[in-house]
Amino acid sequence: MTQDAAIEVRDLTKSYRSGLLRRRFDALRGVSLRVEQGEIFGLLGPNGAGKTTLIKVLLGIVRRSSGSATLLGRSAGDRAGRMKVGYLPENLRIASHHTALTAMEYYGKLSGLSWKEIKAERLGLLESVGLADRSRESVKKFSKGMLQRLGLAQALLHDPELLILDEPTDGLDPVGRSHVRNVLTRLKSQGKTIFLNSHILQEVELICDRVAILDRGLVKAVGNVHDLATQHSDGVELEIVVATSEEVVRTALGERDISSCHVNRDGTLRVVLPLADQFAVDQCIDNLRSSGISIVGLSRRRVTLEDAFLKLFAGDASPSC
């Protein structure tokens, strides 16, 4: 018996009508993706790509126009399915009369937990997000980051199988981010599925197993983070530090392109070369050595997800996540 996917979306479309003339806007135009149980899946895309709409459809906040979407084997929006989902919305707002403890009680009850279960769990969770010592304070005094952490704690309270997090590290300081990363890593180790929507690409690269990139309601790319980065890059970049002048280096390399070239404080020269493959790397080093140039330093730069993302949207005007 095959295990149900945590999230499975097929040819999903969603159209809105707005304005006096009821003009149609297609937020999702046939999205298909599958998130396996136990993985951390990142959803990327520029503003207006349809990321939040996809999450809303998955949670049943809006109805799909066509296609199918399931959560843990149940139709998206199904109330029993939502029992197993923890959700942290973007720009979370918690009513100001709450403290962290009463907010946990309130949202725990809404998730179907008993008072006893809430009481047993809430302090430990607040501790794990670094809010234990401020649990009795009014949320009015909380910073945005603290609210995000409280939101994460409430999403975890009912021990969900699937976590849907919309910008979970938004507004958090480096320590806070580290806290959240640790929590997510721990959850992954417990076999939880995490569906993450974030515009901090380094964050996604660090945490996620797989990502999907949405663009104007369509999946532009989906796959393993490393594969995506390499698939969507132009080769390798080589950085060489030599103890000679720029003129000598240019002569040795002949007509080869040089990305940048500048003199370091110690008088050495730092040269960055865009190269197609390993053969070109070897050839370049042979040329320098045969010209008697002493190589002080040599490094090959890794291609990041951001590079791949920017490459994907190279033709579009200033994409942002």
Added chain:
Amino acid sequence: MTKYLAIIKDSFREALASRVLWLLLVLITLLLLFIAPLGYHEVVTWQLGDNDVRGWEQLMHSVRTDGKKNMPSPARRIFTLLDDKLQERLVKVNLPGIDDETRGPFEFMSVSGEFRKSLNHAIEQPDFYDDESFKSVPLLSDELRDLKRAGPETLTESEVGRFNRLLLEASFPDLVRGSPPTSIQLKYGWWEFFDPFPLRRATLQEWLQTGASFVMTWFVGAIGVLVAILVTSPIVPQMFDTGSLHLLLSKPISRWLLFLAKFVGGCAFICICATYLVTGLWLILGVRFGVWDPKLLLGIPIYLFVFAIYYSVSSLCGVVYRSPIVCIVLTVVFWGLCFLVGFAKVTFENTIWSSSRITRVFDAEDSVVAVNELGVAHVWDESTRRWREVFATPQQKQSRGLMIAAPELRNMNQPIGPIYDQKHERLLSAQMTSPPPGMSERALNVGARSDDWEPRSENTAPTGTQAIFREPSGEILLVARVGLFRLTGDPLEKRRPVKLFGIQLPLQTAGPFENVSPPDTNATILTPPSAAALNSSTGMLALYTRGHLRLLDHDEQGVYAVTAEHRLDGQERQPVVLAFGGSTILLGRQDGRVQALDAATFAEQMSTNPEGPNQVRFISASPDGRWFAVLLHNGNLWMYDAEAKSLALAPIAGQSGISCATFSESGQLYVADRAVRVTAYDLPDFTLQQRYSPHLGVWMRAYRYGLLPLYTIFPKPGELGTTFEYFMSGKETQATGSSEENLSASQRDLDPWAPLWSSALFMFVVLGIACVYIEWQEF
């Protein structure tokens, strides 16, 4: 369900976190602390307060007029007990409405104040009573007789005061109001304020309930609701904040139940305020006044319901527009609409509709005459299918506007009659000429058929005329406060009236009347509350006054004599309505009872409360004495069958809107409903014989077909105060101040259920729309 309870609990938590709530709770606490020292104790009623005398100038006039004479009388006795200086001032002072020239009100006010003080001092003295001065005073009151029997010298100080007060009441029944044995002295802490109120504890309880209702109507129903609307208006819009709503909708809960739970939770604010205030009032009334009435606590759910109606509108606006400001503005607009519709309906009903309402119908040969709430007669005109106004006296025409605008004045200005004088083919009525306080002089109006019923008046009716009857012989009998008078002469022949002490005497020689009172005149002296009924087949008369029911029959000369007397159970000063037919006397009692007595033995044949404490307004007996039409103030008609000795709701249309039920000469039952429609039924099958249904005028049509349906479907949150009053009293109508001693006087309709069901229906629809909207809307 625990999920939704959590939302409601959260709303209470939110309310308790609100500073406005705590501010309101502090204000309520201050109000309760302010009220808490209020209390009372009971004192024997003897002192005369300002309101205990209907016309001080009349009393002063009597005292100074008699004071100059040597003939012993109560007024002279009072005069002799005043000091010389006051006697002199009293003789010289110009009394408003009596003396032609009035020098200014201040002198009168000064003398009347001193007179009241001296009179109170006089009745405190044991020597106030002397046999000679009071020998002609009828001792009608049981209490007075008991005190006199005990002997004034054996009485305690307060009993002496009481005895003398009762003597005053008996001596000047038109001027000095009757009083209960004990009065209520209000106090605030240890400070006694105001004069003692001549109230019984039960009446005080009603007053307190009304007071509590007033406090709750204004503090909870108006201010509380307004503040609560302001405070709670952001609750629903806040729910739609993206960061808040999406989290809520992601939870395994139903959207519409989420909304309803938020709605119920939003009522937490007013629930806390109302519970605190009402419980506080209840405790104060219980501890300080001994009124432990749990019904007072019904104020909490009722005012919560009032708030819920407004809040449902606010919530719907919150769901659609998601803006607290829009919620407040639209709720206030809704409040204004409710007020406008309610105000328009009440204004129309109290003026146009109720003033046209028929309260009496009788035959005048081949004409049908209907008398409306203003006492104006109308004759049915078949050709135009309208009631044509006839027999309207100039006084009626003059005071019509005032009576339409101020319904409470109608009871005071109602004419006695009219009645149809078959022998002379004319209508007769006794109409108040001008309303000097304390006087009951009425003009005798005559309108002949040949003169198109145009009223003319040359004589006055006997002093204190209370009823006009047509005897089986066709003679007209007037029942007055001081006796029975038969109209024997020509009422349009001018006679010079004889006046004694400023009061016109109904002497045989002084008008067209023959005194047919019994030899023992005390037996027929009527002091309020009183009532009279004539048996139209036997000519026997039933008179009720102050707890005593007397039957009178006339001899061959037509002079009446008392044949039997019966003391009714209960208090002496209770008003009744009665009818006399066959061998049965049917009584409508103040407590809502309908009691049938055998006229020969006064044995009780039936006694029941057909509709709890709802009182009877009119009772009419059929000529054969078998049927009695019992009309309640709430517009329901019950029929008593004297043969079967059973009372049952009449199986006719229009119940709850009936304003009159009476019998024609031939025994047909006339029923008036829809204000101006009269239907004639044959008994016992209630077969419809004839219907007099006039074309309605523009205003009446606008009311009946426009305003009334709109009002019916519109919510009535502002009128739930009347529902609360109904729950407190159990009565669907409420007597106004001037009509408490007269059960037949019109009462204010409380209409307790209409505001409940229409408001509940409205709220159901509004919440339903909001639920559907929130279920289908995408966020």
